[in-house]
Amino acid sequence: MKNRTLMSGNEAIARGAYECGVRFASGYPGTPSTEIMESFARYDGVYAEWCPNEKVGLECAIGAALAGTKAMAVMKHVGVNVAADPLFTVSYTGTNGALVIITADDPSLHSSQNEQDNRNYAKFAKIPMLEPADSAEAYAFIKIAFALSAQFDTPVFLRTTTRVSHSKSIVEIADPVPVEDTTQVRFNAPKYVMVPAMARLRRIEVEKRMQALKAFAETFEENRVEINRTDVGVITAGIPYHYAKDVFPDYSYLKLGMVHPLPEKTIRDFASRVDRLVVIEELDPFLEEQIRALGIPVTGKDALPYTNEFDPGVIERALRTAPREESPYVPPAVPPRPPNLCPGCPHRGLFYVLGKLKVFAAGDIGCYTLSFMKPLEGLHACICMGASIGMAHGMSKALGEKGKGKVVGVIGDSTFIHSGITPLLNAAYNRSDCVFIICDNRTTAMTGMQEHPATGFTLQGQPAKTLDFERLAEALGIDQVRVIDPYDIRQTRAVIREELDRSGPSLVISRRACVLFRRAAGPPQKPLRVDPGKCIGCRSCLGLGCPPISWRKFSDQAPDRIVRNAKKQEGNAVIDPQLCNGCTVCQQLCKAGAIVAGEE
Amino acid sequence: MGRPKGGTKGDTPVRSILMAGVGGQGILRASDILCEVMMRSGLDVKKSEVHGMAQRGGCVTSHVRYGASVHSPIAKKGEVGILLAFEKMEALRYLDYLCVEGIAIVNDTEIYPPAVNLGDARYPENVLALLPLPPTSVKMVRAQEMGVRAGNPRTENIVLLGVLSRYLPLDASVWDEVLKASFPAKLVNANLRAFDLGRAA
Numbered sequence A: 001m002k003n004r005t006l007m008s009g010n011e012a013i014a015r016g017a018y019e020c021g022v023r024f025a026s027g028y029p030g031t032p033s034t035e036i037m038e039s040f041a042r043y044d045g046v047y048a049e050w051c052p053n054e055k056v057g058l059e060c061a062i063g064a065a066l067a068g069t070k071a072m073a074v075m076k077h078v079g080v081n082v083a084a085d086p087l088f089t090v091s092y093t094g095t096n097g098a099l100v101i102i103t104a105d106d107p108s109l110h111s112s113q114n115e116q117d118n119r120n121y122a123k124f125a126k127i128p129m130l131e132p133a134d135s136a137e138a139y140a141f142i143k144i145a146f147a148l149s150a151q152f153d154t155p156v157f158l159r160t161t162t163r164v165s166h167s168k169s170i171v172e173i174a175d176p177v178p179v180e181d182t183t184q185v186r187f188n189a190p191k192y193v194m195v196p197a198m199a200r201l202r203r204i205e206v207e208k209r210m211q212a213l214k215a216f217a218e219t220f221e222e223n224r225v226e227i228n229r230t231d232v233g234v235i236t237a238g239i240p241y242h243y244a245k246d247v248f249p250d251y252s253y254l255k256l257g258m259v260h261p262l263p264e265k266t267i268r269d270f271a272s273r274v275d276r277l278v279v280i281e282e283l284d285p286f287l288e289e290q291i292r293a294l295g296i297p298v299t300g301k302d303a304l305p306y307t308n309e310f311d312p313g314v315i316e317r318a319l320r321t322a323p324r325e326e327s328p329y330v331p332p333a334v335p336p337r338p339p340n341l342c343p344g345c346p347h348r349g350l351f352y353v354l355g356k357l358k359v360f361a362a363g364d365i366g367c368y369t370l371s372f373m374k375p376l377e378g379l380h381a382c383i384c385m386g387a388s389i390g391m392a393h394g395m396s397k398a399l400g401e402k403g404k405g406k407v408v409g410v411i412g413d414s415t416f417i418h419s420g421i422t423p424l425l426n427a428a429y430n431r432s433d434c435v436f437i438i439c440d441n442r443t444t445a446m447t448g449m450q451e452h453p454a455t456g457f458t459l460q461g462q463p464a465k466t467l468d469f470e471r472l473a474e475a476l477g478i479d480q481v482r483v484i485d486p487y488d489i490r491q492t493r494a495v496i497r498e499e500l501d502r503s504g505p506s507l508v509i510s511r512r513a514c515v516l517f518r519r520a521a522g523p524p525q526k527p528l529r530v531d532p533g534k535c536i537g538c539r540s541c542l543g544l545g546c547p548p549i550s551w552r553k554f555s556d557q558a559p560d561r562i563v564r565n566a567k568k569q570e571g572n573a574v575i576d577p578q579l580c581n582g583c584t585v586c587q588q589l590c591k592a593g594a595i596v597a598g599e600e
Numbered sequence B: 001m002g003r004p005k006g007g008t009k010g011d012t013p014v015r016s017i018l019m020a021g022v023g024g025q026g027i028l029r030a031s032d033i034l035c036e037v038m039m040r041s042g043l044d045v046k047k048s049e050v051h052g053m054a055q056r057g058g059c060v061t062s063h064v065r066y067g068a069s070v071h072s073p074i075a076k077k078g079e080v081g082i083l084l085a086f087e088k089m090e091a092l093r094y095l096d097y098l099c100v101e102g103i104a105i106v107n108d109t110e111i112y113p114p115a116v117n118l119g120d121a122r123y124p125e126n127v128l129a130l131l132p133l134p135p136t137s138v139k140m141v142r143a144q145e146m147g148v149r150a151g152n153p154r155t156e157n158i159v160l161l162g163v164l165s166r167y168l169p170l171d172a173s174v175w176d177e178v179l180k181a182s183f184p185a186k187l188v189n190a191n192l193r194a195f196d197l198g199r200a201a
Helices: A009-019 A034-040 A054-066 A077-082 A084-093 A119-125 A135-152 A196-219 A240-247 A264-273 A286-293 A312-319 A346-357 A367-372 A387-403 A413-419 A421-429 A469-476 A489-501 A585-589 B027-040 B088-093 B143-150 B153-165 B172-182 B185-200
Strands: A003-008 A024-027 A047-050 A070-076 A098-105 A156-161 A167-173 A224-226 A229-237 A251-256 A258-260 A276-280 A360-363 A407-412 A435-440 A480-484 A506-511 A528-530 A549-553 A571-575 A595-597 B015-022 B044-049 B059-067 B080-085 B098-107 B138-141
Touching: A003 A009, A003 A135, A003 B027, A009 A034, A009 A098, A009 A135, A009 A156, A009 A167, A024 A034, A024 A054, A034 A047, A034 A070, A054 A070, A054 A077, A054 A084, A054 A098, A070 A077, A070 A135, A077 A084, A077 A098, A084 A119, A084 A196, A098 A135, A119 A156, A119 A258, A119 A286, A135 A156, A135 A167, A135 A196, A167 B027, A196 A264, A224 A264, A229 A240, A229 A264, A229 A286, A240 A251, A240 A276, A240 A312, A251 A264, A276 A286, A276 A312, A346 A367, A346 A407, A346 A435, A346 A489, A346 A585, A360 A367, A360 A387, A367 A407, A387 A407, A387 A421, A387 A435, A407 A413, A413 A421, A413 A435, A421 A469, A435 A489, A469 A480, A469 A506, A480 A489, A489 A506, A489 A585, A585 A595, B015 B027, B015 B088, B027 B044, B027 B059, B027 B153, B027 B172, B080 B088, B080 B153, B088 B098, B098 B153, B138 B153, B143 B153, B143 B185, B153 B172, B153 B185, B172 B185
Parallel strands: A024 A047, A024 A070, A070 A098, A098 A156, A229 A251, A229 A276, A360 A407, A407 A435, A435 A506, A480 A506, B015 B080, B080 B098, B098 B138
Antiparallel strands: A003 A167, A167 B044, A224 A251, A528 A571, A528 A595, A549 A571, B015 B059, B044 B059
């Protein structure tokens, strides 16, 4: 059966993996990789699991591959940092089955804290890496990746970028191959026990393998040469190939399907057939530097940017000498439209209080990171997942007395499980004086409601053990554990103040389900409205930055409709009933009692 | 190796559509439907958008490119033929993507960003006047009203697809087939009505 279908790169990877017999996948959600696991998990007969973090995810996949199956570990680029420890050593051991690690990179930092180029990991860990340019290649390359893994007894990287993962294009899918059971318990200590004496021997095997892969790269049909005009030859890989083909269709191309190791002879041949060699690659000059090291004259980053993703326009601007067609239109300046916490978001009440308390809130990765912005300004640092607890502890130790009651660490429920448990243990062990807050919205909200060990369900929908944060904290040695409802501003403020005044570490669990997570949050409440007969124009409610609440100046209103309730009042607040879901946080802030329920 | 040879429509040049609006308006769904119609019409098609982060309330764009054989899934500035703005101000933000003969379909609805809500910035007063396009190249649509008339205000995005369909050489029967397959049974009729209202607007 051949079937043309529109697929995202992520869906295509899942489909290709399923078709070639992969039956095991593990990972942790992270944009732009999340949908790979989600779509793979829906195929018949596969096993897929969300793990607490990427390191655990990779270790599970390593175990599965040691048992002899084809296993896939899926993560975003920064997830590979978390998984780097097992990564560098599984490179030595190889597996009994096949192991592919998917790294979804995010040039332009659409949803990430950094822009690292994970091609460097391939070179660093001595692991081959394939890089598809669109969904059809993603579908094809995942199959090749598994074949290479088995053939060369090596883990294989498949690297995507956001524009490959999240673009859709046409894929011709096929039926899955029949899967034979290749698993069994095999003992092979010299290959799998990486004590120094044995690792030294495996280290030699790694170099042999990389040489074999270099030879393979010369004949690999996805390292594709297209000879057209020979004045310019472009070496590229991944989606920049398509951008370049759009604006320079006549140039000659060496399109690399495998970005590590490089096919030296193929590159030399290609270079000899063109007058000028240009490398078009996003982020680091990864290919360019290696090609230059071969003694081949090449350009690239002299004209093309190091930062941000490309598009056809970026490449055209950088490389074209002739004038280009420009748009005749110039956009007028319009107000920016940044992402915002949703109406009724449970984070809003908590971060409103933290902002007002003027504490330094070391933050973490999650929707709540957005509360660094005006008007909440309740979060003051964000480095990576799990960092907030350690950072707050370190900061308060450095500040000593000056830091008493001034530093908190905030973390999400999924992030806490990801990498917040060990720093909390550290805080208990090292007699911390901080308040730590888990923003427990009962799900992995930012990436779209993925299950985790405290939600009660697995990725494939099976009921699961539910982690109890209170009991865990107690076991770690945190004596003070308080639970608050961030929809209750008075309680939230009182409890956090009490905990800030106390010595020793304490944990506050701010518990309220994400407003979009219907399973736990239930249906929305009735919208509230502002009674203009009571609003005194104090703007307290606007301090929440809640999307339904807006400010209407009297100067913009018809004079006969203005109701003035305070001397210097200049306007009043309005709530959009289409957006409001009645969380009541603004109502609690309104001293005039102007925010009311019910119809006008 | 599973690499499709693009569309079947021989030499159709590649064209671009840019959809722009605000998170939660159904833009990604609309562009999925559009691409499906294009594929079933024998065209090669690619689309690109960015999701993730808390995009609700933030800008959302979806690039759709179609023709005999498409390389880039994102358009470059100055080459978009149709700008479909789900929100008025967003039509202004992406104006420089339009080509000289490009047209703008603009949903006559205002969604205030945070700075406007807080009173720190002003929402542009007369968007139509700020659009430097020839009047014949601008189509204003009250999609929300039409969605309500169709029986469901959430069909605003499908109304806009209906308007867009007037400018594209795609058979009504393919639209019909894809729309019917895109919604659960109880929502099909409202969406078909919404599409027809948009197409007739």
